[in-house]
Amino acid sequence: MSEQQAAATKPAAIIDDVRAIIAKSLNIPIEQLTPQTRLDELGAESLDVIEIVFGLEEKFDITIPLKAEEATRLASADKSSAPEMPFSTVGDVAEIVEKLVAAKAAKAAQ
Amino acid sequence: MNRVVVTGIGVVSPIGSTREKFWSGLVEARSGIGPITLIPTERLNIRIAAEVRDFDPAQHFDSKRLGMLDRFSQFAVVAARAAVKDAQLDITEEMALEAATIVGNGAGGMNTIDDSYFKLYGQNATRAHPLSIPRLMANAACSLISMDLGLKGPTFTIASACASGTHAIGQAFQMVRTGQAQVALAGGTEAPITVGTIKGWEALRVMSTDTCRPFSRTRSGLVLGEGSAMFVLEPRERAVARGAPIYGELKGFGMSADAGDITAIDPDGAARAISAALRDAKVNPDDVDYVNAHGTGTSLNDKGETIALRKAFGDSAERLAVSSSKAVLGHSLGAAGALEFAATALALHHQTIPPTANFEEADPDCDLDYVPNTARNAPIETAMSSSFAFGGLNAVLVLSRA
Numbered sequence: 001m002s003e004q005q006a007a008a009t010k011p012a013a014i015i016d017d018v019r020a021i022i023a024k025s026l027n028i029p030i031e032q033l034t035p036q037t038r039l040d041e042l043g044a045e046s047l048d049v050i051e052i053v054f055g056l057e058e059k060f061d062i063t064i065p066l067k068a069e070e071a072t073r074l075a076s077a078d079k080s081s082a083p084e085m086p087f088s089t090v091g092d093v094a095e096i097v098e099k100l101v102a103a104k105a106a107k108a109a110q
Numbered sequence: 111m112n113r114v115v116v117t118g119i120g121v122v123s124p125i126g127s128t129r130e131k132f133w134s135g136l137v138e139a140r141s142g143i144g145p146i147t148l149i150p151t152e153r154l155n156i157r158i159a160a161e162v163r164d165f166d167p168a169q170h171f172d173s174k175r176l177g178m179l180d181r182f183s184q185f186a187v188v189a190a191r192a193a194v195k196d197a198q199l200d201i202t203e204e205m206a207l208e209a210a211t212i213v214g215n216g217a218g219g220m221n222t223i224d225d226s227y228f229k230l231y232g233q234n235a236t237r238a239h240p241l242s243i244p245r246l247m248a249n250a251a252c253s254l255i256s257m258d259l260g261l262k263g264p265t266f267t268i269a270s271a272c273a274s275g276t277h278a279i280g281q282a283f284q285m286v287r288t289g290q291a292q293v294a295l296a297g298g299t300e301a302p303i304t305v306g307t308i309k310g311w312e313a314l315r316v317m318s319t320d321t322c323r324p325f326s327r328t329r330s331g332l333v334l335g336e337g338s339a340m341f342v343l344e345p346r347e348r349a350v351a352r353g354a355p356i357y358g359e360l361k362g363f364g365m366s367a368d369a370g371d372i373t374a375i376d377p378d379g380a381a382r383a384i385s386a387a388l389r390d391a392k393v394n395p396d397d398v399d400y401v402n403a404h405g406t407g408t409s410l411n412d413k414g415e416t417i418a419l420r421k422a423f424g425d426s427a428e429r430l431a432v433s434s435s436k437a438v439l440g441h442s443l444g445a446a447g448a449l450e451f452a453a454t455a456l457a458l459h460h461q462t463i464p465p466t467a468n469f470e471e472a473d474p475d476c477d478l479d480y481v482p483n484t485a486r487n488a489p490i491e492t493a494m495s496s497s498f499a500f501g502g503l504n505a506v507l508v509l510s511r512a
Contacts, residue, residue: 047373050315067331068315069409072374 335440405434
């Protein structure tokens with residue numbers, strides 16, 4: 001695989017893995033998950049979010065810094081009293097994973 | 111119905127293993143939290159805990175008996191002996207037959223489990239030690255207390271995670287109140303500082319990497335602790351007749367389940383347990399002067415607990431003094447409710463409110479009087495100790511001046 005091909009296919013593969021992990025944790029069909037799908041609209045509870053993050057960490061061998069209260073804010077549909085989280089959609093999650101995977105690869109290449 | 115009093119207190123804690131050291135540590139806000147020394151920390155992200163540091167098991171047990179005792183049982187038996195000694199209670203053979211031993215612990219012999227599995231899976235050991243099972247079973251601490259002190263009445267373990275100790279004391283209270291037991295030895299114990307347990311807690315993302323700051327805006331999570339507290343509960347009539355020291359009268363016990371989230375506090379469920387305890391004690395919200403809070407130092411617990419207290423106490427919440435002992439003791443899970451009940455009983459006894467240590471800044475979400483950093487001399491007639499556990503299980507005790 002050329003470098004260009006790798007660059008082109010990798011993000012798609014990551015978002016598919018992210019969709020698969022979220023679908024499994026929440027027990028919903030993977031087709032239901034698009035990059036625009038919001039986590040709070042899927043009925044995810046705080047522990048679901050923590051489990052999803054764990055699944056992503058295991059899958060990609062990365063560390064995602066997230067505290068329990070942030071997981072609760074992500075899961076909560078009531079955003080009135082809580083600031084918006086840096087990632088709210090499936091696409092946001094995939095983007096964070098892509099960055100962490102790229103950072104890991106860069107570090108390994110050094 | 112008997113009136114039930116607390117006549118003996120025994121503690122093994124991160125701030126000392128005598129009643130006096132325990133109390134002075136709480137009052138002086140001397141935190142027992144520090145770097146973990148009991149286990150290798152290379153693989154841990156969280157490297158702090160409130161460890162029991164002045165504890166030499168060989169001082170308390172001969173080598174034969176020690177082989178049977180996981181650390182959580184060692185703590186429990188030592189605390190139980192101290193409680194009986196403190197109560198100056200001579201347990202006759204007749205009394206022993208009706209003496210209850212009710213112990214709360216969230217898990218069991220975690221050190222034994224961790225060590226055994228490490229040998230089995232990590233080192234490919236071919237056999238386990240023959241005492242593995244008796245050491246690790248959840249009721250080991252309870253059974254070993256009954257064996258050590260010769261207590262032969264109703265004896266069992268209560269497991270309700272972080273409310274275990276509180277449920278155990280409440281259960282024992284009810285047994286002495288109804289005459290089902292002539293005397294009860296009750297409390298909680300836990301020794302959860304193992305690699306496996308800490309990795310599990312890390313994964314929940316509720317742990318602080320620096321220290322525990324309950325109710326402070328800067329709070330960053332909970333810190334694990336360990337230890338045990340045990341109590342002698344007996345009918346007030348006999349305690350008075352024999353001239354026993356009385357720390358306080360147990361007046362009420364309230365329980366509830368959230369039937370909701372498995373980890374997050376539910377202010378409604380917590381408030382229902384508080385209200386149930388007040389009703390059982392036949393006291394009004396206005397009568398309570400001090401609440402020893404669950405106060406774990408996580409963002410969610412402390413906010414939720416504040417809502418629960420406001421809900422249960424209404425306008426009376428304004429005059430409440432609330433403090434958490436977890437900045438000093440860490441969170442010892444099944445032992446926490448018992449150690450905090452000891453703090454509550456001693457607060458009544460000394461008419462002094464132990465402070466919430468490590469308090470830095472007020473949080474708009476936590477807007478009660480948390481007695482920050484400095485102990486307060488104040489008249490306390492009635493006090494409350496509350497535990498809100500994982501699994502949504504809540505337990506609250508009400509204690510009044512004897």
